[in-house]
Amino acid sequence: MTLPLDRAAFRYTMGHFATGVTVMTTTAGDRMHGMTVSAFASVSLDPLLVLVSVEKSTVMHELLVQSGTFAINILGKRSESTARFFADNVRLAAPEFREGGYRLGITGSPILSEAAGYLEATVHGSQEAGDHTIFVGRVVALEIVTEEEPLIYYRSGYRSLD
Numbered sequence: 351m352t353l354p355l356d357r358a359a360f361r362y363t364m365g366h367f368a369t370g371v372t373v374m375t376t377t378a379g380d381r382m383h384g385m386t387v388s389a390f391a392s393v394s395l396d397p398l399l400v401l402v403s404v405e406k407s408t409v410m411h412e413l414l415v416q417s418g419t420f421a422i423n424i425l426g427k428r429s430e431s432t433a434r435f436f437a438d439n440v441r442l443a444a445p446e447f448r449e450g451g452y453r454l455g456i457t458g459s460p461i462l463s464e465a466a467g468y469l470e471a472t473v474h475g476s477q478e479a480g481d482h483t484i485f486v487g488r489v490v491a492l493e494i495v496t497e498e499e500p501l502i503y504y505r506s507g508y509r510s511l512d
């Protein structure tokens with residue numbers, strides 16, 4: 351059955367595409383910020399490029415344009431509460447990062463201690479895309495910290511491989 355060309359059908363269809371879950375972070379001036387992101391992908395091996403699609407209305411969008419740098423923290427299956435936290439505006443009322451729970455990477459972006467791994471990037475280019483902007487990042491650092499299995503997002507819910 352084909353579906354109507356509307357937001358609900360688009361969301362429902364895209365929900366069938368399982369993704370990993372990350373927390374994208376940046377620091378603009380003295381403000382550190384993080385946001386849960388699943389629209390993250392590898393783009394190029396030479397040079398090393400990644401992309402992330404960021405909604406224009408987000409705080410992240412505004413800060414990323416200022417900082418020009420970001421980190422992508424890859425979440426493992428034990429980090430569902432962290433994914434929920436960084437997708438909820440309630441977090442903005444207090445410092446988003448707890449002491450001892452992060453360090454600053456070479457771009458100044460917060461690296462979460464619990465991340466299974468991370469990449470840091472400088473903004474290489476951007477492309478407006480409807481209500482989002484696609485930012486292409488040139489990778490300047492990367493590390494895998496643990497081989498913990500990934501956190502998966504599928505049909506509006508968090509899952510793991512088992």
Ligand SMILES: Cc1cc2nc3c(=O)[nH]c(=O)nc-3n(C[C@H](O)[C@H](O)[C@H](O)COP(=O)(O)O)c2cc1C
Binds near residue numbers: 438439
């Ligand atoms: C699993 C999941 C994945 C998400 N992926 C993205 C994404 O790729 N891009 C985006 O702009 N928002 C994404 N969001 C929504 C943002 O995390 C959410 O709107 C956030 O509160 C925006 O933060 P900010 O406005 O404080 O920067 C996602 C949310 C969830 C729960």
